[in-house]
Amino acid sequence: MPEVVAHGRRPDLFGCGYCHLPNGFGRPENSSVVGLSVAYIVQQMADFKNGTRRSAEPDMGPPAAMIRVAQAATDEEVRVAAEYFASIPTAPWxxxxxxxxxxxxxxxxxxxxxxxxxxxxxxxxxxxxxxxxxxxxxxxxxxxxxxxxxxxxxxxxxxxxxxxxxxxxxxxxxxxxxxxxxxxxxxxxxxxxxxxxxxxxxxxxxxxxxxxxxxxxxxxxxxxxxxxxxxxxxxxxxxx
Known part of the structure; x- marks a missing residue:
């Protein structure tokens, strides 16, 4: 498991696996990222970073956290995490x-x-x-x-x-x-x-x-x- 998924990069970046779980299956308050394409994950991180992906509920914590994560993550960290989650087979959840x-x-x-x-x-x-x-x-x-x-x-x-x-x-x-x-x-x-x-x-x-x-x-x-x-x-x- 990549370091960015397991632990992130403190203090700026939480590990992806804490919220989305190590297998990427996620929880209702966030999302499942398992099995999504690298291109899709990378684009969504870019959208969070540039302000074109927000939430209709501004006080909802997970979308706000994703914006902070996207702003802190490097392109390489995003790519590594995307390739990791894209490689995991999906399963009923x-x-x-x-x-x-x-x-x-x-x-x-x-x-x-x-x-x-x-x-x-x-x-x-x-x-x-x-x-x-x-x-x-x-x-x-x-x-x-x-x-x-x-x-x-x-x-x-x-x-x-x-x-x-x-x-x-x-x-x-x-x-x-x-x-x-x-x-x-x-x-x-x-x-x-x-x-x-x-x-x-x-x-x-x-x-x-x-x-x-x-x-x-x-x-x-x-x-x-x-x-x-x-x-x-x-x-x-x-x-x-």
Missing amino acids: IRVVETETVPEIVVSRGMLVPVEGGETEPIGRRIIELPEDLARTELRDAASGFVAYVPRGSTARGEAIVEGETGAVACGVCHGSGLAGVGPVPALAGRSPSYTVRQLYDLQSGVRDGLWADLMKDVVATLSLDDMIAIAAYTASLDP
Whole structure:
């Protein structure tokens, strides 16, 4: 594992593996970087650095941290980390469950966790992404994944949108067969649905405006929140 991934370069640069995990599978508050192309990772770091990739929620910690990391990292450090994460095979990491009720939740250490006592609440118009094993996740166990609770019917609705059955351009035209990504266009299959919704919203609101963002502007322009949830639920349910 490269030094920049394992430990970073103190005091300016945290190790990539702390947030994204050593295998790059990531957590709901950040993103999965495993199996993305070198070109895509390098471009996203450049976008963070030059201010064209931001978050629609300015107070959200992980995007702000990525901007600081991108500004501190050298081109060589970015390349080494990108080549490392691009070389790791993807694997299932998120289990998608359609439901009407979910565990009652609180925010802890940047992610959603169930409250003690086992209470439940309606899912409403939300994606609730929780650790499969909270204790292991809090220890940054890179072998312990997540479960994503999504509204009933959302995966089928998402499939229709993704496949172009609702009038939109089919996502696979750019994102490839099985949404596994093509060159600088990222994979969508099996990725965090929380992250996917954030990116669709950021693209729609214009705060994510990097090199490839123009290709997405017409696609996201008319998406509703329910559309975004459905798309994310479906793409997360696919084998990565």
